Amino acid sequence: MHITTEYISSLVDKYGNMILRVAYTYLKNKADAEDIVQDVFLKIVEKEPIFNDENHEKSWLIRTTINMCKNKINLFWNKNKCSIDDLIEFGINDKYNIDTNVLQSVMNLPEKYRIVIYMYYYEGYSSSEIAKIIGKTDTTIRSLLHRARNKLKDILKEEYDFE
Amino acid sequence: MSKKYKEAIDKIVVSDELKSKILKSTAEKISDKELNKKSKIFYLRNTLGYVACITLLITGVTVAKNYMINNKTELDDNLDYVGSTLDNNQNEMTAQGGLLGNSSILELESIEELKNTLGYEFKIPKYLPDEYKLDKISLMFGSLIELTYKSESDEIIYRTERVIGDISGDYNNYDKIEEEKINNSDVTIKSSDNKYYLGIWSDNNSSENSYSINSINGVDKDTMIKIIESIDY
Numbered sequence: 001m002h003i004t005t006e007y008i009s010s011l012v013d014k015y016g017n018m019i020l021r022v023a024y025t026y027l028k029n030k031a032d033a034e035d036i037v038q039d040v041f042l043k044i045v046e047k048e049p050i051f052n053d054e055n056h057e058k059s060w061l062i063r064t065t066i067n068m069c070k071n072k073i074n075l076f077w078n079k080n081k082c083s084i085d086d087l088i089e090f091g092i093n094d095k096y097n098i099d100t101n102v103l104q105s106v107m108n109l110p111e112k113y114r115i116v117i118y119m120y121y122y123e124g125y126s127s128s129e130i131a132k133i134i135g136k137t138d139t140t141i142r143s144l145l146h147r148a149r150n151k152l153k154d155i156l157k158e159e160y161d162f163e
Numbered sequence: 164m165s166k167k168y169k170e171a172i173d174k175i176v177v178s179d180e181l182k183s184k185i186l187k188s189t190a191e192k193i194s195d196k197e198l199n200k201k202s203k204i205f206y207l208r209n210t211l212g213y214v215a216c217i218t219l220l221i222t223g224v225t226v227a228k229n230y231m232i233n234n235k236t237e238l239d240d241n242l243d244y245v246g247s248t249l250d251n252n253q254n255e256m257t258a259q260g261g262l263l264g265n266s267s268i269l270e271l272e273s274i275e276e277l278k279n280t281l282g283y284e285f286k287i288p289k290y291l292p293d294e295y296k297l298d299k300i301s302l303m304f305g306s307l308i309e310l311t312y313k314s315e316s317d318e319i320i321y322r323t324e325r326v327i328g329d330i331s332g333d334y335n336n337y338d339k340i341e342e343e344k345i346n347n348s349d350v351t352i353k354s355s356d357n358k359y360y361l362g363i364w365s366d367n368n369s370s371e372n373s374y375s376i377n378s379i380n381g382v383d384k385d386t387m388i389k390i391i392e393s394i395d396y
Contacts, residue, residue, distance in 0.1 A: 008185070008193075009182075009186055012177065016182065017176050021175045024175055034181050037177065037181065038181075041185050041188075042192055045196065098175070100171040102171060103172070106168060121169070122169060122172050162165045162168070
């Protein structure tokens with residue numbers, strides 16, 4: 001497949017927001033999430049992947065985004081062993097200005113819960129589909145969803161609307 | 164489904180600035196890839212060119228080598244034709260003092276010099292018609308003695324060598340072939356139109372010498388026999 005800027009532009013329009021949201025859910029940092037979006041599209045130019053259909057295309061992009069986020073975290077921790085205070089000082093607290101208690105509560109959950117909440121409640125994937133995309137078992141995903149919901153119930157109380 | 168969560172996530176969008184950055188960086192990457200592809204093709208083309216040149220060179224050298232080997236074989240075959248007796252003669256010459264050197268035909272000034280060179284006595288014609296004079300004394304391939312006598316109209320060549328066989332070198336077809344007993348030897352005389360061109364014979368003793376008299380333009384039979392009779396010690 002020959003990659004053109006027109007094709008990339010159409011992909012950015014179609015999947016740019018999704019990639020940014022997955023990355024932000026994972027990294028909790030706006031600047032890092034935006035870097036990941038750029039890196040994912042550069043990866044498409046580099047690898048020139050051939051997609052069987054739209055589902056394949058979408059799941060490839062999510063999986064690639066997650067892998068790149070993991071790589072970024074590993075790289076960061078290997079290079080910068082510092083305190084939480086240092087991280088805040090260096091802008092780790094760079095967030096989208098979305099002042100909602102629900103989003104804050106989800107983002108405060110551990111990473112393993114955040115990504116399944118996003119994929120299940122926002123992207124509408126089933127637990128088995130999430131399992132396939134992120135390489136875990138269906139049971140694990142169900143378990144993660146169950147625990148995440150319980151935690152959010154405790155935190156959000158009356159505000160809780162994850163059904 | 165969580166309505167509040169969805170509304171919050173919906174606010175996370177790719178800005179125009181971010182989209183521009185993405186398109187710029189990917190366009191540069193696409194351009195680099197195109198350049199790399201072109202340079203790969205360039206290097207591939209160059210490499211193929213070098214390979215083709217080397218292949219051509221190797222083929223050329225191989226063909227030239229084979230050509231030279233074939234030519235050498237042909238030359239060797241030709242030399243075999245000339246030199247089938249040469250090797251034997253040279254061996255003899257070597258045994259006799261290595262006189263031949265690099266030349267296959269040695270011209271000498273006198274019969275005496277030839278005898279000294281060979282190291283042994285040999286028979287020469289004591290008679291030739293008056294008009295024939297000794298013109299050239301040669302030792303060929305180290306063992307074949309050749310004396311050339313010339314007149315104004317003819318040339319008689321006398322040959323002798325310590326081998327058994329026809330040493331005349333005259334392989335023309337003549338109309339008549341006769342056998343004559345001369346000096347106790349069986350002489351073959353060849354003629355056409357009553358002109359005698361060739362006489363060949365060998366000693367009937369253990370010396371195993373052969374002789375030939377060859378007239379280029381032919382002589383009468385009596386002259387031929389008389390010359391042959393005169394060839395004695």
